Amino acid sequence: MIELKPVFVEKTKNVRNFTVMMDALALGKGEGRMGLVYSQAGRGKTRTADWYHAHNGGVFLRMLTVWRTSELEFLRTLCRELGILSPPGRKGPAFAAAVDVLLADPKPIFLDELEKLPAYFLDVVRDLSDLSTAPVILIGEEELVSYMQVNKRVWSRTHQAIEFQPISKSDIISYFFQAAELSINGEVTDIFYGAAQGDFRIVKRGLLSLIQIANAKQTRNISPEMAQIAVKTGLKGK
């Protein structure tokens, strides 16, 4: 009986690049600096940042569309994430309170989907990084790059930028082995690689279907035919 184990595959190029970026940002201690992580959806940006945040700490905020009209809600949420139990009710004091906490402990701040909010939020984030010296890592889709490039002050502080690459064949092989202890041959890998088109979520769904098929057949030997069926039922969501 094959089971799908919840695993995070650390040995991928994207995760390695992310870790290297975080190490490089840590070197610039004492000055405001920003990192940028971007790509199409489904490449694992947010999951990787979640994993890094779980193991290394910091503050992780998913930017909400309801904050569009006010920086105050953003600042108050940031304060709470920083451990301030009763955040100030006005922008200035809330910003100062966040800076005070970060100055004492300049932990990384991960902001996901900032591009949903008006461009002036970038200046708020830049001020926060400059005054607190905490690294700010912005995570988003491709439009985040142009959103940042327009603001020269922000772009010049962006020390690191990485684009998450599509899932590779070796990533698929590692994931199948680590999550289900399944060793797959080149032909099976090609089938999944072709159908996924770089999207990790699709590979995960495909593996689930493949496990169901393999368990029904009571085998651990994955044939290309089984992979094709898994692709049809799982990968395309039919």
Place this chain on the structure above:
Amino acid sequence: MGRGYAEIVRSHLKTLGAGGREVTNKELADALDLVSDACKRPMYRVLADLRKQKEVRRVRPGVHVYIGKTTGDELRQKLWRVFRRLRTVTVDDLVELTGASEAYAKEFLRTLVKRGVARRIDDPRRQEKSKYQMVEDPVKMPENEEKARRLRELRRRKKGEALEALQSAEMAIKKARDCLRFDHD
């Protein structure tokens, strides 16, 4: 295999796998000076135990990466960070992102439910795994009161036993002194 042998294997893994380097079973066996398959068997058993404890991770057959020991406090902090960040999680989310065991993640979530920080959501119409949703954000991680209470109780019991032992020792000494005094008289 005793604890001593596991410590030896662990120390070699730490040295060979410093900086996240991959360690092959052959390298480890060479470092431990093991040649035959029979000699290597205890090493494989220790590796399997370390894998279960998430201290090492198998990257592919015969190759491991040493991750290191995680204390309970650190692990709870990791679980708390994930739960606080995602607000609604499954046990699988916690296991995937923190590397905790399924049993530990379940226990952690049960404690949060007991403390009124989380609630369990089950939809009987769907065959999905249970989700746990944050209902109140206390900002700081709630302490595991049950465990703290058990430890307090254990300390109190041990203190009681120690006092009892002291009393009986004092009585025995007094009795011995009385006997000696009686002899002198």
